[in-house]
Each structure stands twice: as structure tokens, then as C-alpha cells.
Amino acid sequence: MLIDSQRIIIRSSIDSLCPREFYSGQCQDPLRIFEEAAVEFRPVTLTTPERFAEAAVLYRRVFGYQDPDYALNPRLLGALVSNGGSVVGVLDEQDRLVAFAYGFCGTDRRGFYHYSQSAVVDANHQGHGLGRLLKHAQREVALSHGMTRMRWTYDPFQIRNGHFNLDVLGARGRWYAPDMYGPGGDRVVIEWDLHSRPRAQEDLELKLTEADWGVMGGAGDRPWLALPAEPGAVTPDIAERVRQGFTDLLGKGLAADSCRRLPNGTGVYLFGAVSDV
Incomplete structure (x- = not known):
């Protein structure tokens, strides 16, 4: 299980590395985001009440939730991390929590899988590859519990997220959930084979308008x-x-x-x- 990983040096954001080419598939090496840099981040498993509370505050701030009905219970995070779930974060050089994700075990006819319920990145650190750090941290947790698949959902109209999920990580959009979060809240349900590698980018000749x-x-x-x-x-x-x-x-x-x-x-x-x- 991931507890406290080594510091990872990140030189620049995905956007500044390969802005338009990255999303159009023309980037020569879209996975080259962790290189020599001036900023250090460290993926960890959150294990203390103080970190759980910090995660709950970050969650509400990133999503802009004011209604207490949408609050994340720190005690729930403690229960998850003690019972096979994932509660992972990314710390900056000052050990401040700047990204966070949590998930739990699910099951279907093929066996068990890990379900990533939510992932958030502080607004000042978005676009720096922290989402990828979170997903791979959750992957380590899932593999440590014998699971080889992970699922989560995203808005199909968020092209950037779609590209990250499908092309960068190598997951697949397997199911469609209409109105999952109320009217207009459609979601694509992603499944990621945790032993797979991203597929090679194919050249597109499409001229769509x-x-x-x-x-x-x-x-x-x-x-x-x-x-x-x-x-x-x-x-x-x-x-x-x-x-x-x-x-x-x-x-x-x-x-x-x-x-x-x-x-x-x-x-x-x-x-x-x-x-x-």
C-alpha cells in the first residue's frame, strides 16, 4: 500500500509542455511530464485526522460547495483508509495538501474493482500533472489489495479530462450514465486495466466541423x-x-x-x- 512515496520533480504543466499538440494527438511524447524541475511533489496515503480534515476543506474549496449537505466527512475517510479504500494526497514542498482523491472497493460479475469517487486539485496547481499522480497512487493502493481494475466517471463534454483518461492513462469508456447527478449530469463510466499501458496515438485524418x-x-x-x-x-x-x-x-x-x-x-x-x- 502506498504510504509515503518519494518526492517527484515536475518541470512544467501539461499545457506548457505541449499545449495544442497534446490534445490533438500530435505531441511526440505526451507522457513526458515528470522531468527535472524546480517544483517537488510527494504522493502519500493520508492517515491522520488532521490530514482527513485538510482533505475535506480542499474538497469543498475546489468544488465551491457552500451547502453542508455536500461536505465530505473526515471520519468517512478514516474508515476508508482502514478498510481497503484509497485516501491519497499530493503534498508540496511545504508539506501542504494540494491534491486529494478517495475511493473504495466495488464488485461486479468479474470480481472486485476499485472505484475512485472523487479527485480534486488545488486551483493554483492544476495543469501540473497532479491528477496523474493521484490516479497512480490509487492504482498502487488497489493493486496492494489484489484488485486489477479501477473505475470512475467524468463529464463527456470535458474533452481535456476525456483525453487524460483515455489517451494518457489508457482507460476505456465502458458505460454511459444519463443524469447520474441530476438533469444534465450525464457521465461516462471509465474502466482502467491497472496492468495495461497507454495505447499508441493514431494519426487522425478527420476534418470535422x-x-x-x-x-x-x-x-x-x-x-x-x-x-x-x-x-x-x-x-x-x-x-x-x-x-x-x-x-x-x-x-x-x-x-x-x-x-x-x-x-x-x-x-x-x-x-x-x-x-x-
């Missing part, structure tokens, strides 16, 4: 689904068509395995077959 938003296309073994690259451009009609597209494609036994930003304000998901549906 605003007219293609919400449209499915492509060959039978490599279909795509286009959508706006910016969430603010999503209309109710587009949201409904994207929902239907995901539902249809995932229902055919496919999985979303790549999410790319095209140069003209369009995003695209690529789908491929999976063998364990």
Missing part, C-alpha cells in the same frame, strides 16, 4: 462521435444526440478509447471493440 457535433461516423470497426470541444457550446439538442451516440455505440459492445481535440473547436471520441463486455 460544427455541423458534425452530435453526429456518429467512421468505419464499422472504428466509429467516431463528434462534439463541441468547449462545454459552453453544448446545446440541449447536441447533448441529447451525444447521449444517444454513446448509448448506441457502447450498446454494441464497443468502448471509447480515445478523445481528441481537433483544431477547429471540435472534439471527437473514437471507439473500439472490447472482449470482456
Whole structure:
């Protein structure tokens, strides 16, 4: 189990490393984010009431929650870390908590998996690869408990998150959950094989425009689904068509395995077959 890992040197953010090329798939080495740097971060398992309380404060601050109904109970975090869950954080050079994630064990017909409920990164440290540190810290915890899969959800219209989940980590979008968090709160359910490696980036020849938003296309073994690259451009009609597209494609036994930003304000998901549906 991850308790206190070594300090990791991070030179720059994903954005400053390879801004447009990273999301369009043109970056020569999109995984090159941990190199010689001036900033040190340390992934750890949180184990004390003080750290649990600090995590709860960070959680509320990042999400902007004011209603106490959305508060995160520090005692819950203590119970999770003592019973096979993950409560991991990233500390900066002053040992301040700047990122945090937690999760728990789930089960389905294939056995047990780790479910990552939430991950937050302080606004001043976003874009510096800390999300990846959190996911790999949770991976270590899951593997230490004998689990080889991890799941979590994200908003399908957050192209940056989609690219990180599918292309950088190598996870797959397996299921679609309409209105998971109320009307308009659709989510893609991700599954990550913890022993897998990210897939090689393929060259895209797609020339999609605003007219293609919400449209499915492509060959039978490599279909795509286009959508706006910016969430603010999503209309109710587009949201409904994207929902239907995901539902249809995932229902055919496919999985979303790549999410790319095209140069003209369009995003695209690529789908491929999976063998364990």
C-alpha cells in the first residue's frame, strides 16, 4: 500500500509542455511530464485526522460547495483508509495538501474493482500533472489489495479530462450514465486495466466541423462521435444526440478509447471493440 512515496520533480504543466499538440494527438511524447524541475511533489496515503480534515476543506474549496449537505466527512475517510479504500494526497514542498482523491472497493460479475469517487486539485496547481499522480497512487493502493481494475466517471463534454483518461492513462469508456447527478449530469463510466499501458496515438485524418457535433461516423470497426470541444457550446439538442451516440455505440459492445481535440473547436471520441463486455 502506498504510504509515503518519494518526492517527484515536475518541470512544467501539461499545457506548457505541449499545449495544442497534446490534445490533438500530435505531441511526440505526451507522457513526458515528470522531468527535472524546480517544483517537488510527494504522493502519500493520508492517515491522520488532521490530514482527513485538510482533505475535506480542499474538497469543498475546489468544488465551491457552500451547502453542508455536500461536505465530505473526515471520519468517512478514516474508515476508508482502514478498510481497503484509497485516501491519497499530493503534498508540496511545504508539506501542504494540494491534491486529494478517495475511493473504495466495488464488485461486479468479474470480481472486485476499485472505484475512485472523487479527485480534486488545488486551483493554483492544476495543469501540473497532479491528477496523474493521484490516479497512480490509487492504482498502487488497489493493486496492494489484489484488485486489477479501477473505475470512475467524468463529464463527456470535458474533452481535456476525456483525453487524460483515455489517451494518457489508457482507460476505456465502458458505460454511459444519463443524469447520474441530476438533469444534465450525464457521465461516462471509465474502466482502467491497472496492468495495461497507454495505447499508441493514431494519426487522425478527420476534418470535422460544427455541423458534425452530435453526429456518429467512421468505419464499422472504428466509429467516431463528434462534439463541441468547449462545454459552453453544448446545446440541449447536441447533448441529447451525444447521449444517444454513446448509448448506441457502447450498446454494441464497443468502448471509447480515445478523445481528441481537433483544431477547429471540435472534439471527437473514437471507439473500439472490447472482449470482456
